[in-house]
Amino acid sequence: AQRVTQPEKLLSVFKGAPVELKCNYSYSGSPELFWYVQYSRQRLQLLLRHISRESIKGFTADLNKGETSFHLKKPFAQEEDSAMYYCALNTNAGKSTFGDGTTLTVKP
Amino acid sequence: DGGITQSPKYLFRKEGQNVTLSCEQNLNHDAMYWYRQDPGQGLRLIYYSQIVNDFQKGDIAEGYSVSREKKESFPLTVTSAQKNPTAFYLCASTSGFSTDTQYFGPGTRLTVL
Numbered sequence: 001a002q003r004v005t006q007p008e009k010l011l012s013v014f015k016g017a018p019v020e021l022k023c024n025y026s027y028s029g030s031p032e033l034f035w036y037v038q039y040s041r042q043r044l045q046l047l048l049r050h051i052s053r054e055s056i057k058g059f060t061a062d063l064n065k066g067e068t069s070f071h072l073k074k075p076f077a078q079e080e081d082s083a084m085y086y087c088a089l090n091t092n093a094g095k096s097t098f099g100d101g102t103t104l105t106v107k108p
Numbered sequence: 109d110g111g112i113t114q115s116p117k118y119l120f121r122k123e124g125q126n127v128t129l130s131c132e133q134n135l136n137h138d139a140m141y142w143y144r145q146d147p148g149q150g151l152r153l154i155y156y157s158q159i160v161n162d163f164q165k166g167d168i169a170e171g172y173s174v175s176r177e178k179k180e181s182f183p184l185t186v187t188s189a190q191k192n193p194t195a196f197y198l199c200a201s202t203s204g205f206s207t208d209t210q211y212f213g214p215g216t217r218l219t220v221l
Contacts, residue, residue, distance in 0.1 A: 097155065
């Protein structure tokens with residue numbers, strides 16, 4: 001069975017500081033990994049997915065199969081980045097597993 | 109914010125009653141999902157369906173049932189067998205490939221009185 005672990009429930013940084021949200025997974029097959037974000041009073045939405053290898057709103061995430069990790073990083077956090085972040089894993093069979101989420105607060 | 113809708117936004121039910129939550133999408137997506145979100149526990153998969161007339165149990169299916177008679181609709185019934193049904197329920201859809209993004213509805217908050 002697959003599993004996604006986000007070790008930090010809460011993360012607080014100052015504006016302009018680097019931020020890293022951790023995500024570790026366990027899955028015997030080849031995973032598809034995603035980061036979703038939920039801003040206050042908005043729907044849960046995609047931030048980025050590993051297959052696209054793109055940077056969205058300054059965030060990047062690299063899949064490290066050796067360490068089974070997919071950490072989300074941003075070099076300079078902004079106040080508007082404050083939100084709830086979820087790491088998710090999809091299998092080829094269509095099943096989706098989410099981590100428990102990390103609440104990021106960026107202080108001015 | 110069209111595309112995927114859930115109704116009602118808030119739902120109250122007495123213990124022992126079944127209740128059905130609606131989820132509709134007009135994105136022409138093949139796959140649909142139901143999640144339960146509890147404080148501090150993230151999203152837990154209840155049921156998912158990759159195609160019409162077929163669905164699979166997720167991680168916490170006990171006390172829930174679904175149907176997928178139409179591509180655009182995936183209703184969730186919370187039965188009286190569900191021990192702790194008070195929660196926030198999210199529906200999502202995707203085109204069906206494992207690499208594809210899930211699009212989420214606004215959610216339904218169910219409270220059992």
